[in-house]
Amino acid sequence: MGTLLVRVLVTGATGFVGHAVVSALADRGHVVTALSRHDREVPTKADRHISADIRSADEVAAAVAEVDAVCHLAALVRVRDSFAEPLKYWRTNVLGTLNVLSALSSSAEPKRLVLSSTGAVYGAPERQPISEDQPTDARNPYAATKLAADLAAAHVAGTGAIGAVSLRAFNIAGASAGRTDPDATRLIPKIIAAQAGRAPELVVNGDGSVVRDFVHVEDMVEAFIRALDACEPGTWRAYNIGSGRRTTIRDVVNAAEQITGRPVPVRHAPPANEPPVLVADSTRAAAELGWRPVRSDLVTIVGDAWWAVSV
Known part of the structure; x- marks a missing residue:
């Protein structure tokens, strides 16, 4: 199915990572639709741009109907702001993800989802580096919303309606x-x-x-590319993405x-x-995705x- 995947929707496409994901997908021959709330700094390599709000179920459904997969990066990400405005974070990060999941699961054929998640879902465990089998411990509203999005994706994937991967990134930096x-x-x-x-x-x-x-943005993008190919209907998998x-x-x-x-x-x-x-312990990503922080x-x-x- 990976070689047949040609239509990809990228939410949060004008963000730092989203912009790079759009460009990388286009460079690999995929037809890419960039979704964002505004028209500023739309990636030039996108085949199409949709101005939409992920909190709108109807707008998301219309966008998802025309693609085979979604790379979902649209989110609010500042920990300090999440304490001040938790409802805003829950509406964007959780409701937005639920809208994406609802649209994906309404398709007659299983579609794919790669979800941008975070290492913050683990809290501050004593055992380092952090592996995916360690307990989650979301200690702030931002982390809690991202963990909720991960769990929702896992539960929907369990129905067989989609195949999903959550990429739990640590500190993304550099340039692309x-x-x-x-x-x-x-x-x-x-x-x-x-x-x-x-x-x-x-x-x-x-x-x-x-x-x-710290992980380079281009290594993060490579994880998205590999995760798309790894999505299998009925399964959800989390991968830590960091340099180690x-x-x-x-x-x-x-x-x-x-x-x-x-x-x-x-x-x-x-x-x-x-x-x-x-x-991060990214051993699982190396073993299962063939990913390396080069x-x-x-x-x-x-x-x-x-x-x-x-x-």
Whole structure:
């Protein structure tokens, strides 16, 4: 079925990852429909663009009716905002996913779904790196909504109506085709902004020793491509997508300074209540999808992000 898959809907198509997913699918010969709420920065390689709201069941149903598969990336993703506006997150991340699932499951033939999920569903487990067989522990509204979306996909897949995969990403960064992450709340964009003079400084909570896992956006895109081929009717599978590398905040700052030759103005704030270590075990993705994080070394990630904004 994988070789016959030619019509793919990408929701959240104008986002950082969505934009790259659209381009990669088109490069591989698929017919790609890009869905977003607005017409700004629509991927040029999309065969078609639909302006729609994933919270609208009718709009989603119309879009899904014309495709064989969906890469569902449309979501709200900021943890802090999710505490302030939890209902907004539940409406977008859960209701939006339910609308996609409803539209997919109404088809006479099983369709495919690759769902953009997050490593945040595991909370802060003591055992690191984190594998998919560890218990989930969603500690904020954002993580809870993404976990709910995963479970809904699993339950619908269990009926045989669809085949589904959830990709639980860790920290996606870098750039693809010269387009980098515009979200200035994330670490690497914040560092790049400080070095480029668009922000006065980088505020680091504590001494910068917390450990995180960064994955290059192009490696993330490759996971989507492979997951589409892996979807089988009646099954749902979750895969952790990360580099497996233990990277501290200090490591990222040092890499940025080495790559750019510019100092990062850093101000240390009091330590925050945050997990000391979050690292992905992506063994399952390697074994079952043949996926490898080939571009997810820190120098490549930070270098690509820097050159995307400095040229």
